[in-house]
Amino acid sequence: MxxxxxxxxxxxxxxxxxxxxxxxxxxxxxxxxxxxxxxxxxxxxxxxxxxxxxxxxxxxLTEEGQAYLDDGLPEVRLYEAALELGAADEPVSMGQAIGASGLDGAAVDIALSNYARKGYGVIDSGEITADPAADPAADAEAAALAAIETQQTDAIDAETLDQLDHRGLVDRxxxxxxxxxxxxxxxxxxxxxxxxxxxxxxxxxxxxxxxxxxxxxxTEYNVEADAPEYGGGKEHILRQTANRVKDVLVGMGFQEMGGPHVDADFWINDCLFMPQDHPARTHWDRFAMDNPREIDELPADLVERVERAHREGVGEHGDGYHSPWDEDFARALALRGHTTSLSTRYLSGEQVGELEPPQRFFSVEKVYRNDTLDPTHLLEFFQIEGWVMAEDLSVRDLMGTFEEFYAQFGITDIEFKPHYNPYTEPSFELFGTHPETGELIEIGNSGIFREEMLEPLGVECDVMAWGLALERLLMLIYGFEDIRDVHGTLCDLELLRETEVMY
CATH class of the missing domain: 1.10.10.10 (Winged helix-like DNA-binding domain superfamily/Winged helix DNA-binding domain)
Structure with missing residues (x-):
């Protein structure tokens, strides 16, 4: 033969x-x-x-998984440090425990998010306790990392392996x-x-x-023979959704804004009538710049009007905050915590010159916040900023705009909740129902800009505005339950490849 x-x-x-x-x-x-x-x-x-x-x-093991195998899981290191500081007897400062553990950067958030989950203790109001009965040596995830390194994976239970995969510590x-x-x-x-x-x-x-x-x-050509699989590049689903948002807003008559990611606190907060001693302006919630530390130039007349609004208020019954206001603080540079810094630049005329009503502007850009990572929060995410400048605007106009916008994505069950913002009155938050869990999730914040904000900027008519979360919109459209699967260093590439884009 x-x-x-x-x-x-x-x-x-x-x-x-x-x-x-x-x-x-x-x-x-x-x-x-x-x-x-x-x-x-x-x-x-x-x-x-x-x-x-x-x-x-x-x-x-991924590179991160190997590092945890070598140095210990962040939550175990935090527990051991807290135990050493006496947290088994009485609560100790969380900052002190973190410092003693040697953790920094993203490892701190990872340790905090897994500490209570594993029963190592309780974190509350800036203090941490350590359960003396906890046994890090029996940590199933730590044992699984060691087993994977030696390829002894048969003994690892499916739940532990899924958790390691979710944390990005293994490649399967x-x-x-x-x-x-x-x-x-x-x-x-x-x-x-x-x-x-x-x-x-x-x-x-x-x-x-x-x-x-x-x-x-x-030789016969065998179409059933094995061939390597290659995942072709394509536009990320988050970028696809951002482009859809832009198309919808342009179709509603809006123009797009643009501006710096790093900006002065003046544009980010002071122009929003946000007091300088507000908790959101502390180093715990913002990413301040080290080099350079402050902006070179600010419009002097606008700085004077904004400071006066903070100190004295605006109008006959205005009273201001009676709290410290310092121009050096206003000049400090930071990663923007919201894209409303773009709105203040445009409304003041600083970006594109003086604007005459009616006007509609929007942006879909990244913002940065020192939050704790969880299924609905990231350290950096995309915000859908928007505002309308016109005479005699009302909350009905604002709510109607949201209903029209979200209807373009098949979302018709938006709910509204009254809220407080330093820069809008009235104000309300927006909520949508998650299609998989049935839970209400917050998807945005909005309101009518206050006179104390608009008068210093030179705006003499009403302005309604909002900041919506692009990632939360993505969750409502596609049913994602953990935004970290879609965006960030722990994203699920297979999920992104297999998700069918909906229009």
Missing amino acids: KLPASQVAVIEAASADEAQTIDQLASATGEKPETVTGAAFDLEADGLVSIEEEVKESVE SERTVRSVRLTDDGVTALMEGVEAAETVDRLTPELLTSGEWAEVEF
């Missing part, structure tokens, strides 16, 4: 008594695994071998392992003798010019 050389090599290396994997046959024949696979499929089609398939999962992949065994016909063929046939795998110019193409045997 004449067979292609690769098939001869495989049938001679295969056994009728014991199934051999493709990798084993590749090693025995010196052929590439994909060549062996193709040959095995051809031999199976001729009834000379049988092929068995088994799907196996492999698990490997599935592969199909094929094993080949000689059939009775294959054994008979070997006994009768097989030899390699002269075959070629492609038609070349030389074969055509010499005429040899008519004499040679061409």
Whole structure:
């Protein structure tokens, strides 16, 4: 029997008594695994071998997982530090415990989010306790990391493995392992003798010019042979949604704003009539710049009007805050915590010159907040900023705008809740119902800008405004329950590849 050389090599290396994997046959024949696979499929089609398939999962530590295996899980390190400080007897300062643990950056948020979940203690009002009965040596996730490094994964329970995967500490992949065994016909063929046939795998110019193409045997093309999978690049679903938002707002008559990600506190907060001693303006909630520390120039007349509004108020009955106001603080640079800094630049005329009503502007840009990571919060996210400048605006106008906007995405059950903002009155938050959990989730904040904010900016008519969360809109559209699966360093790439875009 004449067979292609690769098939001869495989049938001679295969056994009728014991199934051999493709990798084993590749090693025995010196052929590439994909060549062996193709040959095995051809031999199976001729009834000379049988092929068995088994799907196996492999698990490997990510770089972060390896670091935690070497240095300890952040929550375990925090527990051990708190225990050392006496937190088993009475609460200690959370800052003191974090400092003693040696944790910094994102590891602090990770430790805090897992500390109570694992029963190591309680974190409340800036203090931390340590449960003396907790046993870090019995931490299932720490034990699983060690087992994965030594490939002892059979003992790891599915829930622990899922948690490690969710935390981005492991890479999981599935592969199909094929094993080949000689059939009775294959054994008979070997006994009768097989030899390699002269075959070629492609038609070349030389074969055509010499005429040899008519004499040679061409290798059959096997469409079932294994081939590596490549995930093609495509636009991220969050960017797709952002572009849809822009299209909707442009269709509603809005123009797009743009401006700096790093800006002075003056534009970010002072122009919003936000007092300088407001808790949201402390170093705990903002990302201040170290170099450079402050903006070079601010419009002096506007600074004077904004300071006067803070100190004295605006109008006959205005009273101001009677709290400290310092221009040096106003000049301090920080990553913007909201894109309303763009609104103050535009409304003041600083960005594009003086604006005459009516006007509609929006932006869909990134903002930065020192929040604790959880399923609905990130340290950086996208905000849908918008405002309308016109005469005699009311809350009905604002609510109607939201209903029209969200209806474009199939969301018709928006709920409103009265709220307090230093810069709007009246104010209200927006909520939507999560399509999977049925829970109400906050999707934005809005209101009518106060006179104390608008008068210093030189605006003499009403302005209604809002800041909506793009990621929360994404959750309502697609039913995602954890935004970290979609956006950030822990995102689920397979989820992003498989999610069907909805219009």
